[in-house]
Amino acid sequence: MRRPPPAKIAVYGGLQLALGTVPQITGTVTNKSPYELKEMEIKVVVSDCPGIFDDIGPEAKCGIVGESKEWIYSINSPRGQKRAFKSYVSLPNLPEMKEWSWRYSIEQVIAKY
Secondary structure (H helix, E strand, O other): OEOOOHHHEEEEEEEEEEOOOOOEEEEEEEEOOOOEEEEEEEEEEEEOOOOOHHHOOOOOOOOEEEEEEEEEOOOOEOOOOEEEEEEEOOOOOOOOOOOOEEEEEEEEEEEEO
């Protein structure tokens, strides 16, 4: 199994996080690596700040309220191709929020030979 750098994988297509009873993340991944993308790990961070995470700190009125790393399996995207994905996200004990924002990062990718 090969592990190409996450920078070779691009996520496009209005990546969305839906909070609710069972949070889900959906989007489209484009494989820019020279290998077939098999699976990837995405880190999701949720804040009770309405905008970008600039205001998070010891003096901030808001902060990070949820964080999760999730493996997305069976992407099976040959190099240069796109695939849609959907995955559940484990974000237990989120407080009620009137406004929120989130960010993600691709932590690891696994490719086929």
